[in-house]
Amino acid sequence: MGVPIVRTLTILFAFAALTVTGVGCQVFHGRDALRAGHWPQEPDGFGGLKFDTTKDQTEKKIKLDNCHTLEFPAAARLAVGEKMNGTLDCKAPLNVAGKILIASVQFSVPHDGESQLINIYGAFGRADYPSMRKAFIKQYGPPHRIDTHEGEESLSWRGNKVQIHLSVFRDGGHFGISHGKVLVTLEPSVDTR
Secondary structure (H helix, E strand, O other): OOOEEEOHHHHHHHHHHHHHHOOOOOOOOHHHOOOOOOOOOOOOEEOOEEOOOOHHHHHOOOOOEEEEEEOOOHHHHHHHOOOEEEEEEEEEEEEEOOEEEEEEEEEEEEOOOOOOEEEEEEEEOHHHHHHHHHHHHHHHOOOOEEEEEOOEEEEEEEOOOEEEEEEEEOOEEEEEEEEOOOOOOOOEEEOOO
């Protein structure tokens, strides 16, 4: 029996590619269909950062460090085709639920045009989950979907402008805020090596 792990990077690389190109999968069903105006607290960004702003505009609000281009997994490269070069991933300190966390701030890197902010995600300790959960619900309202399994929980909000995901697993917690109508959840998987 393998050890449960979260394959966050692969999911996030694919997520970035799918978000920018408008291709994707959605894990919401039936009653969760997108309706215009159904989420009054829907933000257009996170932590003072607005989606669709350029890297230069974002740097006027927050210091970005360790920026590097992420390579897409093969499946994501097929989905994006020739629309973009990759995703520029930068680290930045963000105040999340009263804690300063180093988050990943990602920008699309299109073949033509300027890079734009598309994803913000990060990790936190399992002990911080109750305060993170409370803060996210206070800020964004009740989650649109809650999944629980053996002490693990995932909260999801899905709107016309952003998708938000907050999860806690055995090894810690993760949050992700992304621009667009695509949502890929972060779920544990079993490593069978």
